Amino acid sequence: PGKITDTPPMDTSLRYEPGVYPTEPETILDFSSTMGYIRMAENCNGSADCRKSARIGGTMCPSYMATMDENTTTRARANILREFISRPNRKNPFDHKEIYDILDLCLSCKGCKSECPSNVDMAKLKAEFLQHYYDSHGVPLRARLVAYITWFNKLGSVFPALYNQIITSKLVTHTFMKWVGFTVHRTFPKLYKTTLRRWARRNLPELNASLPENAPVVNLFVDEFTNYNDVEIGIKAIKLLTCLGYRVQLPRHGESARTYISKGLLRRARKIARNNLLCLKDYVSEERPLLGIEPSAILGFRDEYPDLMRGEMKDLAKKIASCSYMIDEFLAREMDRGNIKKEQFTTRPRTIKLHGHCQQKAVASTNPTKKILSFPENYTVTEIPSGCCGMAGSFGYEKEHFELSMKVGELVLFPAIRNAPEDVIIAAPGTSCRHQIEDGTGRKGLHPVEILYDALV
Numbered sequence: 001p002g003k004i005t006d007t008p009p010m011d012t013s014l015r016y017e018p019g020v021y022p023t024e025p026e027t028i029l030d031f032s033s034t035m036g037y038i039r040m041a042e043n044c045n046g047s048a049d050c051r052k053s054a055r056i057g058g059t060m061c062p063s064y065m066a067t068m069d070e071n072t073t074t075r076a077r078a079n080i081l082r083e084f085i086s087r088p089n090r091k092n093p094f095d096h097k098e099i100y101d102i103l104d105l106c107l108s109c110k111g112c113k114s115e116c117p118s119n120v121d122m123a124k125l126k127a128e129f130l131q132h133y134y135d136s137h138g139v140p141l142r143a144r145l146v147a148y149i150t151w152f153n154k155l156g157s158v159f160p161a162l163y164n165q166i167i168t169s170k171l172v173t174h175t176f177m178k179w180v181g182f183t184v185h186r187t188f189p190k191l192y193k194t195t196l197r198r199w200a201r202r203n204l205p206e207l208n209a210s211l212p213e214n215a216p217v218v219n220l221f222v223d224e225f226t227n228y229n230d231v232e233i234g235i236k237a238i239k240l241l242t243c244l245g246y247r248v249q250l251p252r253h254g255e256s257a258r259t260y261i262s263k264g265l266l267r268r269a270r271k272i273a274r275n276n277l278l279c280l281k282d283y284v285s286e287e288r289p290l291l292g293i294e295p296s297a298i299l300g301f302r303d304e305y306p307d308l309m310r311g312e313m314k315d316l317a318k319k320i321a322s323c324s325y326m327i328d329e330f331l332a333r334e335m336d337r338g339n340i341k342k343e344q345f346t347t348r349p350r351t352i353k354l355h356g357h358c359q360q361k362a363v364a365s366t367n368p369t370k371k372i373l374s375f376p377e378n379y380t381v382t383e384i385p386s387g388c389c390g391m392a393g394s395f396g397y398e399k400e401h402f403e404l405s406m407k408v409g410e411l412v413l414f415p416a417i418r419n420a421p422e423d424v425i426i427a428a429p430g431t432s433c434r435h436q437i438e439d440g441t442g443r444k445g446l447h448p449v450e451i452l453y454d455a456l457v
């Protein structure tokens with residue numbers, strides 16, 4: 001009973017029809033490493049590793065872990081892309097609402113990029129899809145607001161207190177944001193009273209002046225989140241680096257392009273990335289690396305920037321990628337080389353629980369973060385076996401995604417934090433993760449550089 005005895009013949013229902021060769025669509029991101037867009041989707045071998053539950057661990061795939069529905073797996077997304085795009089019946093092969101709906105719950109966490117045995121990179125496939133889908137349907141207002149958030153922050157930073165009042169007023173949170181499609185259960189990140197660049201203009205020369213002439217130089221990438229919202233983290237990062245003997249430079253550059261990439265506005269992201277590479281090319285080298293505080297921003301240099309470029313610009317992107325590090329990675333390397341000493345830190349015992357950023361897990365590693373946090377004598381670090389926090393940039397702010405976002409947080413992360421005693425420090429390098437932790441548990445997460453700065457003697 002239950003055995004299928006009348007199966008269809010082996011040569012029917014094939015992925016491809018004999019003699020029919022799909023035409024690869026033109027793409028903005030470079031898919032040549034997988035021989036094209038369709039071939040990347042086609043790489044899915046159906047193994048169903050993306051159907052594992054949160055109890056098994058890992059990051060892939062948070063939407064499935066929270067819903068247990070096949071439609072929310074990486075596999076389902078790869079299947080629908082392959083099915084529609086390899087058999088195009090429209091001028092724009094991406095112009096299918098069916099694909100949009102199946103890709104909609106992908107959090108672009110990149111878990112599949114590193115954990116899928118075939119390395120199906122759904123975040124990359126989704127970003128490319130969205131750009132072409134919007135080419136036919138226009139970019140929705142909400143996606144525009146998220147992508148261009150730095151413009152609003154820049155404008156608001158002239159009168160930050162007024163801006164903060166406006167974005168937390170009922171008129172904005174309950175009327176405008178609701179109308180645009182954001183959840184009313186979250187508040188938007190507030191602006192700090194100054195920007196990191198303004199603070200650095202006043203304070204950095206003095207900090208650098210206290211260093212010897214031959215002090216090693218590092219370039220700090222002032223991402224848009226640290227420059228406008230998490231300024232205190234940026235200040236501590238600069239003070240930490242200078243206290244440890246590094247001369248800090250803040251070369252001029254634009255925003256990271258992360259918000260545009262996550263919303264699929266790849267043409268705009270390409271322009272920003274190109275401009276950043278040209279701005280940084282004369283500053284960044286192996287001896288003078290580029291350090292970033294927000295993982296999703298700095299890791300764009302290693303992950304998406306080379307894919308956004310072609311020709312000579314791709315070579316430049318690869319060169320800068322090889323000199324770009326999360327600040328955690330740089331500090332861990334310097335600790336390994338003996339350039340940072342344990343005596344520079346307190347011996348007071350502290351216990352830390354770390355939630356790694358999902359893109360950090362996919363593109364880099366949480367090991368350097370664990371290393372720097374356990375560097376002070378008597379600091380103990382354990383990594384929470386969480387995957388994606390569920391916020392995923394703006395995903396958790398979107399009203400139809402809020403519930404799923406919180407469900408993802410409840411899988412592992414929120415219970416682990418709720419069970420941690422009050423004196424345990426919660427470390428989270430990602431700005432979205434820290435907001436999600438606060439919204440889900442009421443606890444405040446700290447960036448690793450804040451913890452390390454506070455540990456200096």
Ligand code: SF4
Binds near residue numbers: 043078
């Ligand atoms: S997407 Fe990756 S993990 Fe999921 S079924 Fe396909 S090959 Fe397996």
Ligand code: SF4
Binds near residue numbers: 106111123
């Ligand atoms: S990027 Fe994350 S949410 Fe999207 S398919 Fe991959 S693992 Fe799932």
